[in-house]
Amino acid sequence: MQTLTENEAIKFITGGNILTPKGFKADGVHAGLRYSKKDIGVIVSETPANCAAVYTTSHFQAAPLITTKDSIAKEGLLQAVVVNSACANACTGERGLKDSNKMRELTAKKFHLKEHYVAVASTGVIGEFLPMDKIEQGIQLLSPGNDDQHAEAFQTAILTTDLVQKACCYSATIDGKTIYMGGAAKGSGMIHPNMATMLAFITTDAAVESNDLRLALKEATNKSFNQITVDGDTSTNDMVLVMANGKAGNSPLNQSHPDWPIFVQLLTATCENLAKQIARDGEGATKLIEVEVSGAETDEDANKIAKQIVGSNLVKTAIYGADANWGRIIVAVGQSDAKVVPEKINVSIGNIVMLHNGEPQAFSEEEATEYLKNETVKISVDLQIGNGTGRAWGCDLTYDYVKINASYRT
Template sequence: MNIVSPKGFKAVGIHCGLKHKKYDLALLVSDVPANAAGVFTTNAIQAAPLVITKELIQSTGKMQAIIINSGNANACTGTAGMQDALTMQLKTAEKIGISPDLVGVASTGVIGEKLNMEPIVAGIASFEPTNTLESSIQFSQAILTTDTVTKNTSYRVEIDGKEVVVAGTAKGSGMIEPNMATMLGFITTDANIEATHLQEALKTVTDVTFNAITVDGDTSTNDMVIVMANGMAQNEQLTPSHPEWEIFLNALHAVSQDLAKMIAKDGEGATKLIEVEVNGAISDSEARKIAKTVVGSPLVKTAVFGCDANWGRVIAAVGYSGATVNPSDIHIQIGPTTVVHGGEPANFSEEELLVYLKQPEVKIIVDLNIGDGIGLAWGCDLTYDYVQINATYRS
């Protein structure tokens, strides 16, 4: 299954000419207007496409299509950038035959460069969206920047005896410190759910998925996650009081967590996915805070890259997280190996732990033993390639 697996969705991705060879323009469209929800970057500098899409969702709660370009963020481009984003919205609406206020806009790429609108306008005119696997793959490719792989996932559940599908596609590799979003994420569902409740559901799952990843601590100007729910599954309208609300919420959570972990794993230059689990904090929010601090520590990230069992970097990050801790109660594991017990060094085999640290996924578990709070966060190692990629991004 894929982004167009929910009933009534089509997609397309093409090469219009913003990039040298790769796909760079994408469209996602529903057969009917969909209820929509979104979470957006907390960066005070926000790109023109994001401003348009955010206002659209907050004012109407409806969206039928979203146009996305990669290769240029259309950020910090002034009134001309806003006009270009509005032109993308208008031309897409004309192509599909719908009102412009049903079209969202998203861009990703280099900040501070004006869009070349001629190939974009021509590309929009050439769009032929379909609900095929090929079109979904093209869509997921067209939204990428420094990503090395596409990121797609989907789940099928039953609600009110009807099959409901929740699917998602995302891009993100660097500048991932979300605070309400990721780089770009698009989730489709044929579930029948009103926009207000869809927004509540998205916010709930974002806090423990997209907000629980970090690659390099930077927050982009263009970050957003959008959910479109077109109701074509024809289930009874979902609300928190619906007896099967949790089924939908769990599916939305699963899609969001899959995409979040894929983004973390595909961090620029990354060789390993790092998962940090924190237990026994005074609250879930404190546990998530610690987990994200540990996984975001450059020293922890470089230790994992170097297969160095330097647990001192982990416990130091726990200490400066700002969360409540009792040093003498802290217990830390790296994989299956206990390295700290009661805040003191534990006896362990460095050779055995080295073997574990060479694996493509590394898990760190921190038990605080002062409460019931639990939290997860995901990130990646910090490598030589990360520096190389970002030192030459505009060249």
């Protein structure tokens, strides 16, 4: 899934992944946390990398997040991230934190790293303790490589109810050097970031100063991961983590560098691509919904409205049923606290105009139904009161979503 960018210097790398940037290796193995699928993975950088992360806003932040925050706080450097699926290690108290710290220690010893150079992530069932004997065995089995097979092993190991792996890669010419940025993510349900049940790991061989990398990640996240929703539920574990090891050989990037905007676009394109893949793979989903809002008083208002629409269960079920019920879109817009002038609003589904200047328009139901059968459905809203723009992504709501979540632990 290629993301369009405004800068032609940014190129989508077909078949690229987290190991396309120089100096990274990865692996994933089956340790017995799941019945048969891979369940522990690792990404390792050849050298310590500047890093940045954003985390769930849930009051119940899981133990791995606490461990990762502690690691990053020491020097602002990471050299590895270890991830397990099947068990979230969330709401597990002192024992959970002890187990998360033990995962960090075991990984550091396995790869001969400083302990605080290791980040930890977990995903899966909340309220269960990690089987540390299996975790330890799994870490010992990890043997990272830098080919596509090892990248896919990692991408598989981090999945839960996901149906597909999620990966992408982009490149750009920065400071006269070719910079690569790769990403891998998981997420399918309980998705309503700021952040939600999702993990995303981004690698780049760019040299970037730590403080500026954090600012770039925050900006990119607000335009991508924070604008997706599957079911409106925010979880306990999730984060986006970036490691920049400088292997491309460019002079360190910061906000004063003339190519800084290109780097931010590169990071945003990577985040947006992964975010859209997560939304498309929503539990039980059959369609990706993309909402574009223009003419808002501010970008913030536009983003609020876009996410309100894409998160509406009434909109999501209408899209699933291929029902061009634009009134549900209006209901969602009306619930937002953004400024709206009803007499000015335009609404379209695809290229079919439903509402113009607040007045309903005649349209072909057959044509609209046929459009809504597509795998990607676009909704456009123009408020006509300002220059603010925003986008959000989600998926339809189907019978299978209920089936999956009614038996999640079994």
